Amino acid sequence: MSVKPWLQRYSTGIQSIDAHHEELLGRMDALYGAIIKGYDAKAVEGLIANVIDVTIDHFAAEEKDMNRVGYDKQVEHGASHQEFRTRLLKLRDDARKGVKVGTDTLDLLNQYLTDHIKAHDLPLAKAMGA
Ligand SMILES: [Fe+2]
Numbered sequence: 001m002s003v004k005p006w007l008q009r010y011s012t013g014i015q016s017i018d019a020h021h022e023e024l025l026g027r028m029d030a031l032y033g034a035i036i037k038g039y040d041a042k043a044v045e046g047l048i049a050n051v052i053d054v055t056i057d058h059f060a061a062e063e064k065d066m067n068r069v070g071y072d073k074q075v076e077h078g079a080s081h082q083e084f085r086t087r088l089l090k091l092r093d094d095a096r097k098g099v100k101v102g103t104d105t106l107d108l109l110n111q112y113l114t115d116h117i118k119a120h121d122l123p124l125a126k127a128m129g130a
């Protein structure tokens with residue numbers, strides 16, 4: 001069953017960023033699919049950890065890019081990353097505690113990420129020469 005339509009994709013034009021976004025959205029999609037299929041809490045927790053892993057790598061890469069090009073909106077962009085990381089870690093902690101993760105929570109995360117890409121990543125990509 002494909003759940004792809006719940007995700008919106010944006011191309012920034014910077015290959016390294018787009019590849020990370022694709023990986024991140026793919027992992028979120030896998031998590032979404034597992035919740036819909038009613039996978040057990042342990043499996044869901046593992047899939048959340050997969051999302052966290054690529055998120056941490058991706059945000060670190062963008063933050064490095066921002067430093068390299070002397071990006072003037074680093075602080076706001078970094079704060080938005082921090083908020084998303086915090087939400088993901090809370091989701092993992094909830095899953096560990098046995099709190100059921102619903103698709104509504106993932107919809108909110110997806111919306112946050114979509115807004116982030118539009119508000120922060122697209123301008124960064126432009127500053128990087130996209
Ligand atoms: Fe970003």
Ligand SMILES: [Fe+2]
Pocket residue numbers: 017021058062117121
């Ligand atoms: Fe990004």
